[in-house]
Amino acid sequence: MFQGPVVMRWYRAPAKLNLSLRVVGRREDGFHDLESLVAFADVADWLGFAPGPSFELLVEGPGASETGPIGDNLVARAVRSLAARAPGLRSGAFRLVKRLPAAAGLGGGSSDAAACLRALAEANGLGFDDARVIAAASDTGSDVPVCMSACARMMAGVGDRLGPPVRLPALFAVLVNPRKAVATRDVFRALGMEKGIYRDRRTPDQAVAAPTTLDALAAAGNDLEAPARTVLPAIADILDRLRRLEGARLARMSGSGATCFALFDDPGAAATARGRLAAEEPGWWIAASALG
């Protein structure tokens, strides 16, 4: 039975979208070096936190059953990771309202973990730039560092190298997830890249310009789309449907999928498209959102 105190401070954990994603190469440790323009949507999980003597976590909301055992929750892992680096860390009661689909390429779990680290940092007087907070973020998952400040920026390496915040033009997205989980690990495996192979002549330290206009975004892509389609062929159909939406400027998959999005420069067109798709596909998770 959850015994947490009633008064909680609430933290937003927004969905991450990879507007572009290039796999640059594969490191000897098996992880892949990426270059990705990451943005955030205004659909979100919510994480409540009340400092207290011991760690508790309650997960509720429509996506709760997809998040696995409590002890493996990315919120619990973030707490353990920071506690191991900051002895005497004051923890407390967390309440996660899970609204984003899990294993969806939306980084929902990573965003939850980042919200948790922000909450713990505040409660313990640590800056978000404290080396222990940064290390706990990277250690909890590749997408956790970029979720710490949740603003559009380039992400490189395995997610450990972040560019400065970038200003996006007014962009509106329709997001679609077929409610089928896709494991990130399976998609990278399907990519089939050998360890030590790099596609790119750029050194890892050369900054890459963010493709921030719709034309530049249209010229970019997501290198994980093709391998993800072999894991879940329905992704190809979703992308076709999104491309045909009136007013859609481009359609692409986010992260390792299966969530795909269409981009619009007109919020009315995005809302209309969302409504039409939702009526046609009641089994899909569909959202419309501005991006930032």
Ligand SMILES: C[C@@](CO)(OP(=O)(O)O)[C@H](O)COP(=O)(O)OP(=O)(O)OC[C@H]1O[C@@H](n2ccc(N)nc2=O)[C@H](O)[C@@H]1O
């Ligand atoms: C692909 C991306 C793009 O933003 O997003 P998602 O599709 O997960 O949302 C991320 O890099 C995912 O980050 P995250 O979901 O935190 O992945 P992790 O838990 O760190 O890794 C899961 C597994 O994916 C593989 N992996 C992950 C990241 C990476 N750069 N190279 C990899 O090879 C590894 O096999 C790893 O064990």
Ligand SMILES: Nc1ncnc2c1ncn2[C@@H]1O[C@H](COP(=O)(O)OP(=O)(O)O)[C@@H](O)[C@H]1O
């Ligand atoms: N708080 C959480 N939210 C979602 N998934 C979680 C969470 N904690 C642990 N998980 C596990 O992590 C896996 C990937 O989570 P998630 O961040 O949603 O993936 P993705 O980045 O692909 O959208 C899920 O399959 C789930 O079992």
